[in-house]
Amino acid sequence: MSEKYIIGVDGSEPSRVALAWGLARATERGASVELLHVADDSFLSESVAFLSEAQQASQQMLEAEREYAQSLGFAGEITGTAVVGHPIAEVEEASKRANLLILGAHHGSRLAGSFFGTRAVKVAAVAHCPVAVIPQTQVKPNRGIVVGVDGSEPARKAIAYAAEEADRRGLPLVAVYAWMPPLTPGLEYLWSEELVESQRTAAEEAIAIGTAGLAQRYPDLEVRREIVQSPPVAALVKAAEGAELLVVGSRGRGGISRLLLGSVSHGVLQALPCPTVITR
Template sequence: MSEKFLIGVDGSAQSRTALAWGLSRATDRKASVELLHVADDSFLSESAVFLSEAQDASQQMLDLEAAYARSIGFEGEITGTAVVGHPILEVEEASKRADLLVLGAHEGSKFAGSFFGTRAVKVAATAHCPVAVIPSTEVDSSAGIVVGVDGSEASQKAIDYAAEIASFRGVPLIAVYAWMPPLTPGLEYLWSEDLVKSQQAAAEEAIAIGTAGLASRYPDLTIERHIVQAPPVAALVQAAENAQMIVVGSRGRGGLSRLLLGSVSHGVLQALPVPTIVVKP
């Protein structure tokens, strides 16, 4: 069964950057594409006339973006959905029928704080499939894929996901394990050299376990393993300076807290140096 990519569109330059990114990968993967435009009804009158006009406007936006997708050369299967409603809830529901959700990032623009801006963090937390958030930055398509390693189930899912992408694209997988000794002001001296060595050994074991088996599954995959004594977000962002993508795992949550990502995935999305995919167990 072929993959399906769901791409959020709103007509902005940032959205079109994400659209082009998603269409390129859909072409590579022979995936079908569904474009989604959500007209936020938070500030709309509940009048049937207003809602009808909002629906018509949403459909017009969707038609324009579908035409744009064809104009830049996408020849695969493409469908569209235009809805009026709460953006996060609508996209959460739509993500149930997708293998990857692609969103643009609107940091620092008039769209900041809108659904396809900072709310992308909440969407990544609630979606039922991996979520790719795409910044308006140029990346080297021959560069490697960075993945965060921490020994958790979410991290292992991210490693497997990133390894498959790296193997498919023929680029290195860059596994990064970052650790920091507990810092208690005035008590740094309690961290002896032996304790630091112990932490380093634990890190080496965790990254070895995390990447175990990849070589047999992907014989041609080059795997780089980096252990860094630094805060995890800083380590991943720095590693991404010479990469085309970051893949991070985020622990799933229930109830109201499901609107929150883990601190690392949240931090990476806030920095967003390169396209970033959030994967949950």
């Protein structure tokens, strides 16, 4: 059974960059594509006439983006859904029927700046499938697939996703483990070289465990392990400069906490050094 990608569209330049990225990937994978446009009803009158006009406008936007997709030469299966509603809720529901949800980076939109941050951050926190967020600035990749490693279950899932991606594309997998000695301001002198060395040893063990078994599963996959003494977000953003893809695990859980990404995935999406996938 082929994969299905849902691509959020709204006619903006960031959206069209993401659309082009998603269509190229769908062509490589033989995946079907569903375009999704959501007309935000937060600012609309609840009258039937207003909602009907919003639905019509949403459908027109969808058709325009479908035509744009076809103008890019995409020859695969492509469908579309146009709805009026709350963007985050509608995208979350749509993610239940997708293998990958693809969004543009809409920094500074009217949906940004609230408690949950940007729209991509909100969606990545609630989606039921991996979410790819595509930056508007495109740089020629030269570094393979980068994945964050920290010994957690979300990180293990991210590694599995990134390894499959790297193997399929014939690219190296760069596993990055970032660590910092826990410092209390003014008490740095309490950290001896022995204690710092123990932290380094723990980091080496964690990255070894995190990447264990990849050689057996992917015999031709080149795995590079990088241990960096740096804050995790800064380390991943730097490592992913020029990368084909950055993969980070999500710590989303049930209840209200499912609306929150971990600080690392949140920080990476704010910086967005390259196309980035948040796994579930």
